[in-house]
């Protein structure tokens with residue numbers, strides 16, 4: 001048991017789709033991004049007030065997270081959050097997304113509101 005490595009649900013699911021369902025996942029990303037429009041800040045958004053989500057292979061996930069993981073073919077733990085460089089939570093443009101910790105995410109907000 002010494003070489004047992006724990007993978008959380010998010011890692012198990014992402015490993016499965018990036019290994020065995022990657023083409024299908026890429027098509028879903030195309031579909032999601034195809035429904036967005038570019039705003040004045042270069043963000044790719046849909047006309048929604050809530051953060052867009054998508055359901056794929058039995059799991060509901062934030063669209064931005066799904067786009068990031070599939071485009072970068074990256075398996076993320078549940079502890080890793082997706083940050084928006086553009087500070088627009090509705091944005092799904094891959095270039096505007098980056099990973100970080102929950103603390104990083106908080107700091108982004110503080111910076112944005114001029115608190116740091």
Ligand SMILES: [Zn+2]
Pocket residue numbers: 042043044084086087088091092093096
């Ligand atoms: Zn953006």
